[in-house]
Amino acid sequence: MSVCSQFELFGFWRSSATYRVRVALNLKKMNAQEMTIDLDAGQQQSPEFLKVNPLGALPTLIEPGQQPLTQSLAILEYLEEIQPTPPLLPSDPRGRARVRSISSMLTADTHPLVVPRVKNYLMERGGFDLAAWREWQIQWFGAGIRALERRLVTEPGTGIWCHGDTPTFADISLASIIAVMRVFNVSIPNTPTVDRIVEQCDAHEAFLKAAPYRQLGAPPVPVRG
Amino acid sequence: MSVCSQFELFGFWRSSATYRVRVALNLKKMNAQEMTIDLDAGQQQSPEFLKVNPLGALPTLIEPGQQPLTQSLAILEYLEEIQPTPPLLPSDPRGRARVRSISSMLTADTHPLVVPRVKNYLMERGGFDLAAWREWQIQWFGAGIRALERRLVTEPGTGIWCHGDTPTFADISLASIIAVMRVFNVSIPNTPTVDRIVEQCDAHEAFLKAAPYRQLGAPPVPVRG
Numbered sequence: 445m446s447v448c449s450q451f452e453l454f455g456f457w458r459s460s461a462t463y464r465v466r467v468a469l470n471l472k473k474m475n476a477q478e479m480t481i482d483l484d485a486g487q488q489q490s491p492e493f494l495k496v497n498p499l500g501a502l503p504t505l506i507e508p509g510q511q512p513l514t515q516s517l518a519i520l521e522y523l524e525e526i527q528p529t530p531p532l533l534p535s536d537p538r539g540r541a542r543v544r545s546i547s548s549m550l551t552a553d554t555h556p557l558v559v560p561r562v563k564n565y566l567m568e569r570g571g572f573d574l575a576a577w578r579e580w581q582i583q584w585f586g587a588g589i590r591a592l593e594r595r596l597v598t599e600p601g602t603g604i605w606c607h608g609d610t611p612t613f614a615d616i617s618l619a620s621i622i623a624v625m626r627v628f629n630v631s632i633p634n635t636p637t638v639d640r641i642v643e644q645c646d647a648h649e650a651f652l653k654a655a656p657y658r659q660l661g662a663p664p665v666p667v668r669g
Numbered sequence: 670m671s672v673c674s675q676f677e678l679f680g681f682w683r684s685s686a687t688y689r690v691r692v693a694l695n696l697k698k699m700n701a702q703e704m705t706i707d708l709d710a711g712q713q714q715s716p717e718f719l720k721v722n723p724l725g726a727l728p729t730l731i732e733p734g735q736q737p738l739t740q741s742l743a744i745l746e747y748l749e750e751i752q753p754t755p756p757l758l759p760s761d762p763r764g765r766a767r768v769r770s771i772s773s774m775l776t777a778d779t780h781p782l783v784v785p786r787v788k789n790y791l792m793e794r795g796g797f798d799l800a801a802w803r804e805w806q807i808q809w810f811g812a813g814i815r816a817l818e819r820r821l822v823t824e825p826g827t828g829i830w831c832h833g834d835t836p837t838f839a840d841i842s843l844a845s846i847i848a849v850m851r852v853f854n855v856s857i858p859n860t861p862t863v864d865r866i867v868e869q870c871d872a873h874e875a876f877l878k879a880a881p882y883r884q885l886g887a888p889p890v891p892v893r894g
Contacts, residue, residue: 498823499816510763511824515777518769525762537750538735544743552740552777557787565808571796583790591724598723599736 451476454496454504456483457659458627460555460620461516462503467616468520470650472527476505480661483560516620517551520613532612543607546595546614550621554588558624578630585625586632592618593635606641611648619645623656629666676701679721679729681708682884683852685780685845686741687728692841693745695875697752701730705886708785741845742776745838757837768832771820771839775846779813783849803855810850811857817843818860831866836873844870848881854891 453476455462566572606614678701680687791797831839870876
Protein backbone atom coordinates (compact mmCIF):
# COMPACT_ATOMS: atom_id res chain seq x y z
CA MET A 445 0.00 0.00 0.00
CA SER A 446 2.55 2.53 -1.18
CA VAL A 447 0.08 5.42 -1.11
CA CYS A 448 0.06 5.20 2.68
CA SER A 449 3.55 4.30 3.75
CA GLN A 450 4.99 7.77 3.23
CA PHE A 451 2.79 9.46 5.82
CA GLU A 452 4.22 11.02 8.93
CA LEU A 453 1.79 11.73 11.75
CA PHE A 454 2.84 14.34 14.30
CA GLY A 455 0.94 13.70 17.51
CA PHE A 456 1.02 13.28 21.27
CA TRP A 457 0.14 10.24 23.34
CA ARG A 458 -2.93 11.68 25.08
CA SER A 459 -4.11 14.01 22.29
CA SER A 460 -7.73 13.18 21.52
CA ALA A 461 -7.50 14.56 17.99
CA THR A 462 -4.36 12.53 17.25
CA TYR A 463 -6.17 9.44 18.54
CA ARG A 464 -8.94 9.94 15.97
CA VAL A 465 -6.47 9.92 13.08
CA ARG A 466 -4.63 6.93 14.56
CA VAL A 467 -7.85 4.85 14.73
CA ALA A 468 -8.87 5.79 11.18
CA LEU A 469 -5.43 4.81 9.86
CA ASN A 470 -5.66 1.51 11.75
CA LEU A 471 -9.18 0.75 10.47
CA LYS A 472 -8.09 1.43 6.91
CA LYS A 473 -4.86 -0.54 7.42
CA MET A 474 -2.80 2.46 6.43
CA ASN A 475 0.58 3.15 7.95
CA ALA A 476 2.03 6.39 9.21
CA GLN A 477 5.28 6.97 11.05
CA GLU A 478 4.20 8.67 14.27
CA MET A 479 6.39 11.49 15.60
CA THR A 480 5.88 12.69 19.16
CA ILE A 481 5.41 16.39 19.81
CA ASP A 482 5.42 16.80 23.59
CA LEU A 483 2.59 19.21 24.38
CA ASP A 484 3.57 19.30 28.06
CA ALA A 485 7.05 20.51 27.08
CA GLY A 486 5.64 23.02 24.58
CA GLN A 487 7.30 21.32 21.60
CA GLN A 488 4.37 22.34 19.37
CA GLN A 489 5.83 25.86 19.48
CA SER A 490 9.43 24.80 18.83
CA PRO A 491 11.14 26.27 15.73
CA GLU A 492 11.58 22.72 14.36
CA PHE A 493 7.88 21.88 14.52
CA LEU A 494 6.77 25.30 13.34
CA LYS A 495 8.74 24.54 10.16
CA VAL A 496 6.53 21.45 9.71
CA ASN A 497 3.30 23.24 10.66
CA PRO A 498 3.42 27.02 11.22
CA LEU A 499 0.26 26.76 13.32
CA GLY A 500 1.85 24.47 15.88
CA ALA A 501 -1.27 22.29 15.86
CA LEU A 502 -1.69 18.55 16.47
CA PRO A 503 -2.36 16.28 14.76
CA THR A 504 -0.46 17.11 11.58
CA LEU A 505 -0.31 14.55 8.77
CA ILE A 506 2.51 14.96 6.28
CA GLU A 507 2.96 13.55 2.82
CA PRO A 508 6.38 14.43 1.35
CA GLY A 509 6.32 17.56 -0.77
CA GLN A 510 2.77 18.47 0.27
CA GLN A 511 1.21 21.04 2.55
CA PRO A 512 0.61 19.68 6.08
CA LEU A 513 -2.89 18.35 6.72
CA THR A 514 -4.47 19.52 9.97
CA GLN A 515 -7.74 19.19 11.92
CA SER A 516 -8.68 15.63 12.73
CA LEU A 517 -12.04 15.47 10.95
CA ALA A 518 -10.65 17.09 7.81
CA ILE A 519 -7.91 14.44 7.88
CA LEU A 520 -10.51 11.67 8.36
CA GLU A 521 -12.48 12.93 5.35
CA TYR A 522 -9.24 12.99 3.34
CA LEU A 523 -8.33 9.42 4.31
CA GLU A 524 -11.87 8.32 3.43
CA GLU A 525 -11.46 9.84 -0.04
CA ILE A 526 -8.05 8.41 -0.87
CA GLN A 527 -8.67 5.01 0.75
CA PRO A 528 -12.41 4.31 0.63
CA THR A 529 -12.15 0.74 2.01
CA PRO A 530 -13.37 -0.02 4.58
CA PRO A 531 -15.78 2.94 4.50
CA LEU A 532 -15.99 4.99 7.70
CA LEU A 533 -19.03 6.94 6.45
CA PRO A 534 -22.41 5.42 5.46
CA SER A 535 -23.30 5.18 1.78
CA ASP A 536 -26.40 7.43 1.91
CA PRO A 537 -26.32 11.25 2.27
CA ARG A 538 -28.68 11.28 5.29
CA GLY A 539 -26.63 8.62 7.03
CA ARG A 540 -23.46 10.57 6.34
CA ALA A 541 -25.14 13.71 7.68
CA ARG A 542 -26.03 11.90 10.90
CA VAL A 543 -22.53 10.50 11.38
CA ARG A 544 -20.95 13.88 10.67
CA SER A 545 -23.40 15.56 13.04
CA ILE A 546 -22.59 13.16 15.89
CA SER A 547 -18.89 13.61 15.18
CA SER A 548 -19.19 17.41 15.25
CA MET A 549 -21.22 17.33 18.43
CA LEU A 550 -18.34 15.55 20.14
CA THR A 551 -15.30 17.02 18.43
CA ALA A 552 -16.58 20.60 17.99
CA ASP A 553 -19.10 21.17 20.80
CA THR A 554 -17.35 19.12 23.47
CA HIS A 555 -13.64 18.60 22.96
CA PRO A 556 -12.44 22.19 22.24
CA LEU A 557 -13.68 23.25 25.69
CA VAL A 558 -11.38 20.88 27.57
CA VAL A 559 -8.06 21.26 25.73
CA PRO A 560 -4.78 22.46 27.34
CA ARG A 561 -4.95 26.02 25.97
CA VAL A 562 -8.36 26.53 27.59
CA LYS A 563 -7.09 25.05 30.86
CA ASN A 564 -4.08 27.35 30.78
CA TYR A 565 -6.25 30.40 30.21
CA LEU A 566 -8.72 29.55 32.96
CA MET A 567 -5.98 28.73 35.49
CA GLU A 568 -3.70 31.65 34.65
CA ARG A 569 -6.15 34.42 33.75
CA GLY A 570 -9.63 33.17 34.68
CA GLY A 571 -9.16 32.64 38.40
CA PHE A 572 -9.80 28.88 38.22
CA ASP A 573 -8.17 26.46 40.64
CA LEU A 574 -7.89 22.72 39.99
CA ALA A 575 -11.28 22.02 41.59
CA ALA A 576 -12.99 24.59 39.35
CA TRP A 577 -11.21 23.14 36.32
CA ARG A 578 -12.42 19.66 37.22
CA GLU A 579 -16.01 20.92 37.55
CA TRP A 580 -15.62 22.54 34.12
CA GLN A 581 -14.33 19.28 32.62
CA ILE A 582 -17.19 17.28 34.11
CA GLN A 583 -19.73 19.87 32.91
CA TRP A 584 -18.70 19.71 29.24
CA PHE A 585 -17.78 16.05 28.98
CA GLY A 586 -21.13 15.35 30.64
CA ALA A 587 -23.11 17.63 28.34
CA GLY A 588 -21.59 15.97 25.26
CA ILE A 589 -21.89 12.36 26.39
CA ARG A 590 -25.46 12.80 27.68
CA ALA A 591 -26.53 14.50 24.42
CA LEU A 592 -25.04 11.59 22.49
CA GLU A 593 -26.84 9.05 24.70
CA ARG A 594 -30.15 10.83 23.95
CA ARG A 595 -29.47 10.68 20.23
CA LEU A 596 -28.41 7.03 20.28
CA VAL A 597 -31.57 6.05 22.15
CA THR A 598 -34.02 8.11 20.09
CA GLU A 599 -32.64 8.04 16.57
CA PRO A 600 -33.36 5.06 14.33
CA GLY A 601 -29.89 5.08 12.71
CA THR A 602 -28.26 3.60 15.82
CA GLY A 603 -27.06 0.02 15.37
CA ILE A 604 -24.37 -2.11 16.92
CA TRP A 605 -22.21 0.97 16.51
CA CYS A 606 -23.31 4.63 16.70
CA HIS A 607 -24.63 4.35 13.15
CA GLY A 608 -25.40 0.94 11.71
CA ASP A 609 -23.28 -2.11 12.19
CA THR A 610 -19.79 -0.96 11.24
CA PRO A 611 -17.59 1.66 12.87
CA THR A 612 -17.74 5.21 11.49
CA PHE A 613 -16.34 8.66 12.24
CA ALA A 614 -18.98 8.84 15.00
CA ASP A 615 -17.52 5.89 16.94
CA ILE A 616 -14.00 7.22 16.43
CA SER A 617 -15.11 10.59 17.80
CA LEU A 618 -16.86 8.99 20.76
CA ALA A 619 -13.89 6.78 21.60
CA SER A 620 -11.57 9.81 21.34
CA ILE A 621 -13.56 11.68 23.96
CA ILE A 622 -13.72 8.63 26.24
CA ALA A 623 -9.95 8.16 25.84
CA VAL A 624 -9.21 11.60 27.30
CA MET A 625 -11.94 11.26 29.93
CA ARG A 626 -10.06 8.18 31.13
CA VAL A 627 -6.75 10.04 31.19
CA PHE A 628 -8.41 12.73 33.34
CA ASN A 629 -10.33 10.16 35.40
CA VAL A 630 -13.77 11.53 34.47
CA SER A 631 -16.76 9.25 33.95
CA ILE A 632 -20.38 10.10 33.18
CA PRO A 633 -22.97 7.77 34.76
CA ASN A 634 -26.29 6.56 33.34
CA THR A 635 -25.37 6.44 29.67
CA PRO A 636 -25.82 2.74 28.92
CA THR A 637 -25.93 2.99 25.13
CA VAL A 638 -22.71 4.97 25.07
CA ASP A 639 -21.17 2.42 27.46
CA ARG A 640 -22.22 -0.47 25.20
CA ILE A 641 -20.55 1.11 22.16
CA VAL A 642 -17.44 2.04 24.12
CA GLU A 643 -17.12 -1.60 25.20
CA GLN A 644 -17.09 -2.51 21.54
CA CYS A 645 -14.38 -0.01 20.76
CA ASP A 646 -12.40 -1.44 23.68
CA ALA A 647 -12.59 -4.88 22.10
CA HIS A 648 -11.55 -3.72 18.62
CA GLU A 649 -7.88 -3.88 17.68
CA ALA A 650 -7.90 -0.66 15.64
CA PHE A 651 -9.10 1.28 18.68
CA LEU A 652 -6.97 -0.63 21.19
CA LYS A 653 -3.75 -0.02 19.31
CA ALA A 654 -4.50 3.71 19.28
CA ALA A 655 -5.07 3.99 23.06
CA PRO A 656 -3.15 6.80 24.79
CA TYR A 657 -1.24 4.64 27.27
CA ARG A 658 0.03 2.43 24.45
CA GLN A 659 1.78 5.28 22.66
CA LEU A 660 5.41 6.30 22.65
CA GLY A 661 6.05 8.91 25.32
CA ALA A 662 3.08 7.89 27.50
CA PRO A 663 3.58 7.52 31.26
CA PRO A 664 2.68 4.21 32.95
CA VAL A 665 -1.08 3.63 33.36
CA PRO A 666 -1.97 5.19 36.71
CA VAL A 667 -3.44 2.94 39.40
CA ARG A 668 -6.71 4.36 40.71
CA GLY A 669 -8.57 3.50 43.87
CA MET B 670 -36.27 23.17 -7.46
CA SER B 671 -38.72 21.04 -5.59
CA VAL B 672 -36.06 19.10 -3.68
CA CYS B 673 -35.32 22.24 -1.70
CA SER B 674 -38.60 24.01 -1.18
CA GLN B 675 -39.77 21.73 1.62
CA PHE B 676 -36.96 22.59 4.00
CA GLU B 677 -37.60 24.31 7.28
CA LEU B 678 -34.61 25.91 8.98
CA PHE B 679 -34.90 26.52 12.72
CA GLY B 680 -32.45 29.28 13.65
CA PHE B 681 -31.88 32.55 15.45
CA TRP B 682 -30.91 35.93 14.01
CA ARG B 683 -27.44 36.16 15.54
CA SER B 684 -26.59 32.43 15.62
CA SER B 685 -23.29 31.95 13.83
CA ALA B 686 -24.05 28.32 12.98
CA THR B 687 -27.47 29.23 11.54
CA TYR B 688 -25.76 31.91 9.43
CA ARG B 689 -23.51 29.28 7.86
CA VAL B 690 -26.47 27.21 6.69
CA ARG B 691 -28.28 30.34 5.46
CA VAL B 692 -25.32 31.37 3.29
CA ALA B 693 -24.91 27.88 1.83
CA LEU B 694 -28.62 27.74 0.96
CA ASN B 695 -28.35 31.18 -0.67
CA LEU B 696 -25.23 30.25 -2.67
CA LYS B 697 -26.94 27.10 -3.93
CA LYS B 698 -30.17 28.99 -4.61
CA MET B 699 -32.08 26.63 -2.33
CA ASN B 700 -35.01 27.78 -0.28
CA ALA B 701 -35.87 27.04 3.31
CA GLN B 702 -38.60 28.50 5.43
CA GLU B 703 -36.76 29.97 8.42
CA MET B 704 -38.37 29.60 11.84
CA THR B 705 -37.07 31.68 14.73
CA ILE B 706 -36.11 29.99 17.97
CA ASP B 707 -35.34 32.77 20.44
CA LEU B 708 -32.18 31.71 22.27
CA ASP B 709 -32.41 34.71 24.62
CA ALA B 710 -35.88 33.55 25.70
CA GLY B 711 -34.74 29.91 26.04
CA GLN B 712 -37.11 28.69 23.30
CA GLN B 713 -34.57 26.02 22.30
CA GLN B 714 -35.63 24.18 25.47
CA SER B 715 -39.38 24.62 24.96
CA PRO B 716 -41.50 21.44 24.69
CA GLU B 717 -42.56 22.48 21.17
CA PHE B 718 -39.01 22.75 19.87
CA LEU B 719 -37.81 19.67 21.73
CA LYS B 720 -40.40 17.77 19.71
CA VAL B 721 -38.66 19.00 16.55
CA ASN B 722 -35.15 18.39 17.88
CA PRO B 723 -34.75 16.64 21.26
CA LEU B 724 -31.29 18.16 21.62
CA GLY B 725 -32.59 21.71 21.54
CA ALA B 726 -29.77 22.67 19.18
CA LEU B 727 -29.60 25.30 16.45
CA PRO B 728 -29.52 25.21 13.54
CA THR B 729 -31.90 22.37 12.76
CA LEU B 730 -32.84 21.64 9.16
CA ILE B 731 -36.04 19.69 8.61
CA GLU B 732 -37.31 17.77 5.60
CA PRO B 733 -40.82 16.40 6.14
CA GLY B 734 -40.85 12.86 7.47
CA GLN B 735 -37.10 12.80 8.07
CA GLN B 736 -34.89 12.98 11.13
CA PRO B 737 -33.76 16.54 11.91
CA LEU B 738 -30.36 17.50 10.55
CA THR B 739 -28.07 19.25 13.01
CA GLN B 740 -24.55 20.69 13.23
CA SER B 741 -23.82 23.35 10.65
CA LEU B 742 -20.89 21.69 8.87
CA ALA B 743 -22.70 18.35 8.66
CA ILE B 744 -25.62 20.23 7.09
CA LEU B 745 -23.27 21.99 4.64
CA GLU B 746 -21.80 18.63 3.57
CA TYR B 747 -25.35 17.30 3.10
CA LEU B 748 -26.41 20.26 0.97
CA GLU B 749 -23.22 19.86 -1.09
CA GLU B 750 -24.13 16.23 -1.75
CA ILE B 751 -27.78 16.73 -2.71
CA GLN B 752 -27.20 19.98 -4.64
CA PRO B 753 -23.63 19.92 -6.00
CA THR B 754 -23.96 23.15 -8.03
CA PRO B 755 -22.35 25.56 -7.41
CA PRO B 756 -19.72 23.51 -5.56
CA LEU B 757 -18.70 24.85 -2.16
CA LEU B 758 -15.79 22.40 -1.88
CA PRO B 759 -12.83 22.16 -4.29
CA SER B 760 -12.69 19.26 -6.74
CA ASP B 761 -9.41 17.75 -5.45
CA PRO B 762 -9.05 15.80 -2.18
CA ARG B 763 -6.16 17.96 -0.91
CA GLY B 764 -8.09 21.12 -1.68
CA ARG B 765 -11.12 19.73 0.11
CA ALA B 766 -8.92 18.79 3.08
CA ARG B 767 -7.60 22.36 3.26
CA VAL B 768 -11.06 23.90 3.08
CA ARG B 769 -12.40 21.50 5.70
CA SER B 770 -9.39 22.17 7.92
CA ILE B 771 -9.86 25.96 7.76
CA SER B 772 -13.57 25.49 8.44
CA SER B 773 -12.88 23.28 11.47
CA MET B 774 -10.29 25.68 12.80
CA LEU B 775 -12.95 28.40 12.89
CA THR B 776 -16.10 26.45 13.70
CA ALA B 777 -14.58 23.87 16.08
CA ASP B 778 -11.51 25.53 17.64
CA THR B 779 -12.92 29.05 17.83
CA HIS B 780 -16.69 29.31 17.83
CA PRO B 781 -17.67 26.75 20.56
CA LEU B 782 -15.68 28.77 23.11
CA VAL B 783 -17.79 31.90 22.71
CA VAL B 784 -21.34 30.53 22.62
CA PRO B 785 -24.11 31.43 25.11
CA ARG B 786 -23.88 28.22 27.17
CA VAL B 787 -20.18 28.88 27.84
CA LYS B 788 -20.92 32.50 28.72
CA ASN B 789 -23.66 31.39 31.11
CA TYR B 790 -21.36 28.91 32.82
CA LEU B 791 -18.50 31.38 33.22
CA MET B 792 -20.76 34.17 34.51
CA GLU B 793 -22.86 32.00 36.81
CA ARG B 794 -20.37 29.44 38.05
CA GLY B 795 -16.91 30.57 36.90
CA GLY B 796 -16.70 33.90 38.68
CA PHE B 797 -16.49 35.90 35.44
CA ASP B 798 -17.85 39.44 35.19
CA LEU B 799 -18.62 41.14 31.87
CA ALA B 800 -15.08 42.50 31.55
CA ALA B 801 -13.58 39.02 32.03
CA TRP B 802 -16.05 37.62 29.49
CA ARG B 803 -15.03 40.27 26.97
CA GLU B 804 -11.35 39.44 27.47
CA TRP B 805 -12.22 35.77 26.92
CA GLN B 806 -14.08 36.61 23.70
CA ILE B 807 -11.20 38.70 22.39
CA GLN B 808 -8.71 35.96 23.30
CA TRP B 809 -10.44 33.21 21.30
CA PHE B 810 -11.75 35.26 18.39
CA GLY B 811 -8.23 36.68 18.14
CA ALA B 812 -6.52 33.27 18.28
CA GLY B 813 -8.77 31.94 15.51
CA ILE B 814 -8.61 34.94 13.19
CA ARG B 815 -4.83 35.36 13.58
CA ALA B 816 -4.25 31.65 12.91
CA LEU B 817 -6.36 31.95 9.77
CA GLU B 818 -4.43 35.03 8.63
CA ARG B 819 -1.18 33.08 8.98
CA ARG B 820 -2.55 30.25 6.89
CA LEU B 821 -3.96 32.53 4.20
CA VAL B 822 -0.60 34.31 3.85
CA THR B 823 1.61 31.20 3.87
CA GLU B 824 -0.44 28.54 2.09
CA PRO B 825 -0.45 28.43 -1.70
CA GLY B 826 -4.15 27.46 -1.91
CA THR B 827 -5.31 30.99 -1.04
CA GLY B 828 -6.93 32.83 -3.95
CA ILE B 829 -9.45 35.61 -4.26
CA TRP B 830 -11.33 33.69 -1.59
CA CYS B 831 -9.87 31.56 1.25
CA HIS B 832 -9.28 28.76 -1.25
CA GLY B 833 -9.14 29.52 -4.95
CA ASP B 834 -11.43 31.93 -6.72
CA THR B 835 -14.89 30.83 -5.67
CA PRO B 836 -16.48 30.81 -2.20
CA THR B 837 -16.24 27.59 -0.17
CA PHE B 838 -17.13 26.29 3.29
CA ALA B 839 -14.00 28.15 4.48
CA ASP B 840 -15.35 31.57 3.49
CA ILE B 841 -18.74 30.73 4.95
CA SER B 842 -17.05 29.74 8.22
CA LEU B 843 -14.93 32.88 8.27
CA ALA B 844 -17.90 35.15 7.54
CA SER B 845 -19.92 33.40 10.27
CA ILE B 846 -17.27 34.20 12.87
CA ILE B 847 -16.98 37.81 11.68
CA ALA B 848 -20.79 38.14 11.80
CA VAL B 849 -20.89 37.37 15.54
CA MET B 850 -17.75 39.40 16.21
CA ARG B 851 -19.65 42.36 14.77
CA VAL B 852 -22.68 41.64 16.95
CA PHE B 853 -20.39 41.63 19.99
CA ASN B 854 -18.36 44.61 18.73
CA VAL B 855 -15.05 42.70 18.65
CA SER B 856 -12.47 43.35 15.94
CA ILE B 857 -9.00 41.88 15.50
CA PRO B 858 -6.40 44.25 14.03
CA ASN B 859 -3.56 43.50 11.59
CA THR B 860 -5.18 40.71 9.62
CA PRO B 861 -5.25 42.26 6.13
CA THR B 862 -5.85 39.04 4.18
CA VAL B 863 -8.80 38.15 6.35
CA ASP B 864 -10.10 41.71 5.94
CA ARG B 865 -9.79 41.50 2.14
CA ILE B 866 -11.85 38.29 2.02
CA VAL B 867 -14.43 39.62 4.48
CA GLU B 868 -14.88 42.66 2.21
CA GLN B 869 -15.71 40.27 -0.58
CA CYS B 870 -18.26 38.43 1.53
CA ASP B 871 -19.77 41.81 2.39
CA ALA B 872 -20.23 42.56 -1.30
CA HIS B 873 -21.81 39.18 -2.12
CA GLU B 874 -25.57 38.89 -2.08
CA ALA B 875 -25.64 35.35 -0.63
CA PHE B 876 -23.69 36.54 2.40
CA LEU B 877 -25.47 39.89 2.69
CA LYS B 878 -28.92 38.33 2.74
CA ALA B 879 -27.81 36.05 5.59
CA ALA B 880 -26.49 38.85 7.81
CA PRO B 881 -27.75 38.77 11.42
CA TYR B 882 -29.36 42.22 11.48
CA ARG B 883 -31.36 41.39 8.33
CA GLN B 884 -33.11 38.45 9.97
CA LEU B 885 -36.55 38.20 11.47
CA GLY B 886 -36.42 38.90 15.19
CA ALA B 887 -33.20 40.93 15.04
CA PRO B 888 -33.01 44.21 16.96
CA PRO B 889 -32.14 47.42 15.06
CA VAL B 890 -28.46 47.72 14.12
CA PRO B 891 -26.79 49.42 17.09
CA VAL B 892 -25.08 52.76 16.49
CA ARG B 893 -21.51 52.68 17.79
CA GLY B 894 -19.22 55.61 18.54
